[in-house]
Structure formats: C-alpha cells, structure tokens
Amino acid sequence: MSIHISYLAEEVDGVVPGVRIIVPMEGTPQAQRGSFCALVDLRGAPGADALVERVLSAMQRTYYSERGTQSQVITETARKAQTMLSTELEHATTPWQAGVVCIGIMSDRMALTGLGNAFAFLTAEEGAVGVFPPDRLALHAAGKQVGLELWPLHRQKISGATAMIAGSGDWLNLVSVRTLAATAAYVDAGSCIDAADGLREQAGRNDVPGVVLVIEPGAAPAQPSATPSSSPSTSSPNESAPPRSTPTRPPGGLPTAVNASPPVVGAPDVETPGAEATMTSAPDRRVSPPTSVATSVSLTSHTSTPLHATSEAPSLPPTPALDVAATPMRSPVAATAARWVSAAQAGANRAQAFLGSMLPDRTAPVSSPVMAEVASSGGAIYASAAPTKVRPAAAPFTPPAPATGSRARVMIASAVILLLLVPAIVATLYWRQGAEGRAEADTMLNLAEARYASAVQALDSDDDTVARSLLTEAETFARRAEEISGPTTRSSELLTLIAQDRRTVERVASLYGLDAPLIAFASEAEPQQVFVAGQDIYVLDAGRNAVVAYRLAADGESLAANDGQVVLQMGDTVDGVTVGAPIDLAWQPPVPGVDDKSNLLVLDDNNQIFRYNQQVDGASFINVGDASNWRRATQIETFLGRLYVADQEGNQIYRYPIGQYDVAEPWFKTSTQVNLSGLKVMRIDGDIWLLYDDGKVVRYQNGEQLPYSLDSSVALPAQAADLWSGQDGDDAIYLADRLAERILVFDKESGAYLEQFQAAEGNPLRDLRGLFVDRIHSIQYLLTDAALYQERLPR
16 A cells, blocks of 8 residues: 655645554554544644644554544544533633544454544545535534534545545635535545645745655565655654654653652541640651652653653642551541531421421420410319300400420421422432433443444444444444434433544535525526537426527536526417426427427426427427327437427326327337326336435336336435436436435435445525436436536446
8 A cells, every 4th residue: 555645735844744654564453443634623722733743653652552443443533622612622721623534444444533623535436525524614604612522433435545634723714615526536646746736836835734645555575665745753663764852761761740659639637635735745756748750751652752741749738747656547538437427417406496497495384364264273174055046146256375395396297308309309209200211221222232243243344234224223223212312422422423424334425516506596486407409408397388499608607698488387378388387397409300400398387388490480389199098298308310209197108109209109019007197207218217205216128017116225215305216327316305405316226325425515506406417428417406517426
C-alpha cells in the first residue's frame, strides 16, 4: 500500500501545524495496528500550538497502545482527545472551538472518526464522495456551533484508490463545498500536491490545518519517505534517526512518579477531653505531610522522539500538629459510623421538637364544665324527661368544643399520616412503573447493542445482506427503548452509529449538484411529470393543466430561456377537438416509412391523445378508432414504434400497430389475472413494468406476469413517485421515493438492491414528483413540486 500526502497548511519552523501522520516500518509491532493520521485544530485557544502537540501525542500513544479491534481503538483515540479538550475548555476564560479528525489505515480497510469543528470528504467505490460527519454540511449551512461530540464511526474497505480531504471547519467558509467534494473525487497520487496548492490559492490562506491523502492498494515501499510537503512531525514508530533528547529514568527502570514516596495523610482530629492540653504539652511529636511531591513522568511515543510530561505539585499548606500519643486514632469505618449515628440523633431530636409544638401537652389538666359542676355539688346527673308532642323552638347551633387530650392527638396524627402516606404511595407506584419501564428499556437497548455488534462483525466479513438485516433489528429495538423511557444518551449514540453504518451497507451515494435548480417553478405550478428529448424538456403541469416546453442551452447545463412555452393546455381546440386536462406524456420516435418526425404524445382525461412537433406541425389530434372502448385510460407508452394504452378501469393494455390507430389488440392474455386499480406508472423496455400507488412493482412479459419482487432488505418506498426502466445497456430500474426523498436502484433481472441516491445536504428533494434518466449522457432529471434538478448519475 502506498500513501501519498500533501498538507494544506505550510510549514512553520519546519513543522506543519495540526497534523501528524505515522507510517510504521514493516515487521514492527506497531505495523500490526497500521498507519495513523490525526488532525487537531484549535482556533482562538491560548497556547494553541503547545496544546495541539500534547493532544496529537496523546492520540498517537493511545492508538498504538490501546487494545481491541480497530473500531474500538480508533474510537478510544478520539475519546482521549475529547477528554483533554473538554478539560481545557472548562478552565478557559474565553470561548474557542476545536476540531479533531482521527484515521486508522490498515492493509485493506480504514476507520475514521472525529469530533468538533472539522470535516472529512472521503471517496468510496465507483467514485462516490461522502462527507463526515454526515450532518456536517447541514450544521454549516444553518450556521450552528459544533460541539465536542464524537462523530459516528465510519469503516471502509480499501479495494481501489481512495482519496480523502480532511481539515478544519474553516475550510468550509474559505472554499465552496462543491470544490472540496470535486477535489476529493478527482485527486490522485500524481495531482496530490497540485490539489493542495490549488485549495490554498482559492482560500487565500496558508495557515488553516488540513491534509489531502491518497491511498493506493499494493505493495508499500520498504522505507517510507516524506513528500516535499511532509511535516517533520510525521515519523515512523521505529525509525533509526537519533532522538532529539534522551529522557533519564530513575533507578530500577521506573518513572520518578512511581518511585516517589506517597504523601502522608493525617487522620481526622478527634475531640476528646484534654486533647488541647495534650497537644500543647507535646509539641515535638507530630505527623505532617511533605511540602511537595515530585510527579515527573517520562514517556516515549512510537516515534523516535521522546515525549516529556514533567510537573511538580504545589506545596501543601501546613497542618496543625497532632499528638499521636494523646490523640486516639479512629479508623475510617468507625469515624463514618459515628457521624451517621450523630446525624440520626440530631434528626430525631428535631422531629420530636416539631411534633411537640403541634400537639397539646400531655401534662396539662383536662377541664370540663359539666364534670366540674358534678364534682362541686356532689350530686348525680339524671336524664331529662321525654319531650312533648309540640316541637320546641330549635336553639341556635353551637359548635362543639374542640377535641382535647389523647383524642386530639390521634386526629392530628391521622391527618399527618394521611398527608404523608398518600403522596408516598403514589410516588412508590410511579417509581415502580418507571423502574419496570427502565428495566424493559435497558433490555431493549441490550438487544439493540447485541444486534449492532453482530452487524459490525458481518460488515467486517463483507456480508452486507446479513449486516443490513441486523442493523434493521438493532434500530427497531433502540426505537422501542426510546418509546418506553424516552431518548437517552445511550440510545441516541447507538442510533447515530446504526444510521452511519446503514449508509455504508445500503451504499448511499450523495448528490452534490442539487444546490441550484435547473428550473424553479412558480407557486401556482404543480409539476407532475418530466420528459427529456435531446435539448427539449417537457413538464406536465397539473396546476395550470398544461404541458410546458423548455429548451437547454448549448452547454446542456442551463436554459436558453427562463420562461417555458405552453404547447398544449386544457381548453385549447386542436383539429376541432377540445383538449381536456393532460394526465400522461410519451415520446414517439421517427417511424421509417410512416412518420419521419419525432412527436410528443399527450393523453388527457377525456381518453384523447394529441401529438406535438415543434419544428413542423405544432399540436395535432390522433384519431384512435376504437377509443370509445376505453373505459378510463390513464397511461400511454411507446416501444419500437407501437403505441400502448393502459385502460385502468377496463383492466387491459391495448397495443396499436406501427403507424396505425384504427384497431388495437388486447395485450394481456385471457388467462392472465390483471388488476390495474391504483396504477401509477407504466414503462416498457420489451417487458412491461407497472408501478402502483402502494409502491408495488409488477413485471409482465408476452402478456403474462413474471415472478418478480424487489429486494426487501432495504426499506421500500411508502410513497413511490415514479419508476424508470433503464435502456441502452442499463440493466437497472430506478424508483423515486417521495417520502424518504431518495432514488432507489435495483437490478432489473433479479430485483436485488444496488444503491440509492440522496441529497448531500438540505432537503432539495422534498415532495419528489418525477424522474427521467438519460443514460447516454449519464444525467438524471429530478422533478419536485418546486423545481427541476439536473444531476450526473453517481453510478
């Protein structure tokens, strides 16, 4: 393997700032871990240069000393940088931003991660360019600050030449995203240095950290040599060059910090009678900590340059003298127990004082007027006589005397108990339900993590089908956990990792040319279908019930005129026939001996077909003799000069001979069971392909249905917008997914999933309506409710 490197920041005193690349020599232990590339950018940080070198050294040390798989090691390396930078930011007096990119390169694969304000463009197979982290461009476009969260880990097989541009987030402000992505897509070993020079020239700066890296599989040279733009900090873990300095070690081969005596920790003071007098009488018998502790550590990195980290702890303040003989020493366990007992007694005393202030005094005499009268007279109390039949006047209500004594205390205690018991019971029930929910959520997350770990193993074994299935299961379990107990840091990080690996296993190609539309439609327009013939573009606009024509300029990437021309509209009269609302378009190429001109065919909602030729005839009406037999025609298509009409309500497709529209023949055989209800699109390439509203794709051949189904290992469209069948050697079918804003590509013969196209940033494909693929020029046209985009095919 050969690695070609060119730096985007120029050397300062012989050092390229912010980048370190390590290429171990063959046969060394470090060579088993592979090459290592790290980029650290600290903008606005005080003492940034020294801190950058510390972080790079720590990352290098972690990468070559941490144990585990490559994924675990590269993640732990980035986490080491995250910990160091987070600590520095906590003590910073002024805000500053940090960006880190961390890359591990093995013989046939690589892993990439990072954090903060940085980015990486990386090429994959077939020349597709991916951006990492996946949401980096969206955050940049929104102007949001980037924190120190770890990026999702990206793993990639190195089967061909692979290029990468990594750098500080400032590059996104200095050079356009398209330029950066195009540079990554087209740079090679020979143009690596020129690419870096070109980017510096466009940026107008030479001090922003970044690197252009090209990896070519194959045998590596025996001794790596630096390119003219290599950093002196780029070194090999086992080079033979002499070190700049040699650290000294203490006797025995251990660092100074290990050989240093541990500090003396005094026991806590114990208050005992006479302790003060004893301490005063024996001033010479004391135990005190040393004034300072040396913590000099000498570490040697995997390069030949030793790394030093020497610091001396500040002097500890003097402690009062403690008489060991007179002061009884208490063990930590006994001291802790004594503190707990003291706290419990104090709490009981406070509770007793509080209840005593609320309840009456037990010792207070209980007085009652009736009992006092009986006691003073010494007589008995008798019941009164029976009441007379005439009810006496009711005396005014007099509330009873307040309860006193033990009865009052019981009532007050009951009220207090109820006041405390009800919330306690409710809280206990909620806690129990929450605990059960948390336990179930933890179980779901454990299952999700287990599935994800199995998916990673399948990815490492290049088994994409099994990996895709396991990632789907892992995502299902993680979503279920969030439904139970809400999103957590653990579930969010896991879902981020799953999403990143799904992009890899589902072979998602980013479309970078969707920043400016070819056509922007007016607000009242409702484009439904697009058709391209040479330099002519036709759009079916359901909002205006018209067919609008546009023409490409000579460069093929812009319009000759911004405004389109309406070539056919509802209400027009053509050959004495009133045009209805257009519902479908088709293209009729020249038919030798019948018609030497190409025509655009338009079907309206009145079962009428019109043709349009811009050069000669304009619009004309096609008199289809048996059109009265159609119940409701919804789709038209041509193939090899023949016209096909799909009658949705009649459950039949009619085929007309070349140049003849008098009598058609039913295309489906009488034994074929057909249901055209919900038909959305019909395409013909020899076979007939039908797309239904529910996303189902059905294939027919010679009037009979063929067994065919799309690969369900990837999520199929919930709202399919359009279908395109490849021709002229293109063995794929393209399916526009309106809801997920993507284009899915499947193998035409087997239905196996091939890849998918998504916008690199933003939502330009929102409300996707139509699709047209020009395989000859490798261009696809993507129609949305607001615009038409022209984009080169990634395949």
